[in-house]
Amino acid sequence: MTQALAEARTGMGRTSPNPPVGCVIVQDGEVVGRGAHPRAGEAHAEVFALREAGVRARSATAFVTLEPCSHHGRTPPCADALIAAGVRRVVVAALDPNPQVAGRGVARLRAAGVDVQVGVGEAEALRQQAGFRSLVVRGRPWVVFKYAMTLDGRVAACGEGNGRVSGAEARRRVMVWRNELDAVAVGRGTVALDDPALTTRDLPGGRHARPVVFDRSGRAPVTAQVVRPGGVLVTAPGVAAAPFEKRGMTVLHADTLPDALSGLGALNVASLLLEGGPTLAGAFLAAGLVDEVRTFIAPKLLGAGLSPLTGPSRPMALAQELRDVTTEVVGPDLLITGFLNDIPRLDAGGRN
């Protein structure tokens, strides 16, 4: 399953609204076929793997990171293809929460006498598929709030001439995330102050995530680097935004953050890397819309400066607690990750 998950990872950030999926077919302990879903409209991972395996798929075991589909979408059902190829056993990392599948893929396989096991490598599969799962179940993107701060909780110094918080390794990791998530979000303040490009410029083979600019008043500078084709401007209803459209951006009129996220979902944005600033991030947090947190901590003290989040005050007992916390050393910095919301999943026992 580890290899199937590695296959799936190659599709991350490219498959929406579909999930990234990987499939590996094993015959007598040997990998005879492998595949990944490259992008929406193209064949599913199982099809590529079966094609490579050919007749060696007969009596083989297929490892697939998501339940094989049971419905006729843009492609015929993968469950049927596995059965037709004579696969004896299918190991599935996670069930598909899509109401059109939702256990029916597994049921179809079992009805045909295929031995099916579910849940191997599920945690990692859920993480890879968080965007797809959020989109199909909640109709909005999975939101990952990312920031880098000093050990005294400062994301930037006061005033100009700011300098970087974290090291080169951490910045490279952020580019990997930009490559894997569908879109990156920033507020107007950050655009006006820093004019970030939010690209994967130092990542070989990276593709740029769609920039999403949250700007109620529509006054962000149109010459900013994030104002580019493929981008989205989220602004208040009634705000004229022709200059942004002229530069190839989609304009989304939304009155609230939940409305904005639904609108992004309708644009097939399944995952969103929230890159700040503090005001936008604080609004997301207060609305319960931060799903996952990835924090770099640089081991240094600044003594003054901006905090990562600026929002309404609440007592310490009502702080939002992260679950499944992980810690990793990344260059000179520390990376702490965790979840505020659960990735939508389907119990092996039944429906959502």
Place this chain on the structure above:
Amino acid sequence: MTQALAEARTGMGRTSPNPPVGCVIVQDGEVVGRGAHPRAGEAHAEVFALREAGVRARSATAFVTLEPCSHHGRTPPCADALIAAGVRRVVVAALDPNPQVAGRGVARLRAAGVDVQVGVGEAEALRQQAGFRSLVVRGRPWVVFKYAMTLDGRVAACGEGNGRVSGAEARRRVMVWRNELDAVAVGRGTVALDDPALTTRDLPGGRHARPVVFDRSGRAPVTAQVVRPGGVLVTAPGVAAAPFEKRGMTVLHADTLPDALSGLGALNVASLLLEGGPTLAGAFLAAGLVDEVRTFIAPKLLGAGLSPLTGPSRPMALAQELRDVTTEVVGPDLLITGFLNDIPRLDAGGRN
């Protein structure tokens, strides 16, 4: 040496202005004597260990966490005692930076034909002796800034009804530190707002560190829990502080933080746990007086509140970087430690 360091640890917080020292004597692979320096005025660690070993010290190896003394202080020189007992080999963790010793203890042993090895377990020995070393070399206590914050860098919510940042395990660890350091420091704001006791109340056998209240104006409430016998009030020159003295506190008049620390050094305070608040900690940091940092991070987001440090603004490139950073999981929290200043040491090659 690990056992000798464990012996030494039992004296931490009790020996100032002397260092905590441990000694273990090994004969044919068997521990035949062990000792720790219990407090100033009592015998040194080597004396206890030699006493226990008796004749079995002959031809034995002595492990000692600090260079044996060579001068007649309150007790006769330990180097002489080791030689007289017939010890063949002495393993020393760290040389003594005290100008009265500073390599002379080792030289005396070698001159008597004893085989001496220096530097085994030095890093841990330096940490245990940081207070003593600071006092004897710099004339001021070693300052450890300790705080607990949320993952968005908040040490407290705005306003009242605050609640705890970190878990029970972290709070217990803080009591261990209060037991091991000579004094705990707080600013007037923290005293007025939180009225902390700063004790080791949940630690069996713990002794309370001396509370040090930084209060330029002398307006801290005299009924506060930290206003107690053994405590120190640091206030501006000319401020009358009779009510504090009446309650058993020593009053230290100092115009600057360096002056205050020198005054504390004169009171035999070798190590100081700086417990906040943000204004006092910010002043220490800005003056370069934070030697060591111990930060608990609770994996939760608050969105608003107080930062751990409030001080003058500086560009990110001038942030103070921690060295020898360590990370440890403590209950649900993360503990990050590091150094801003070096613990004074003596090179094995020679003098300071």
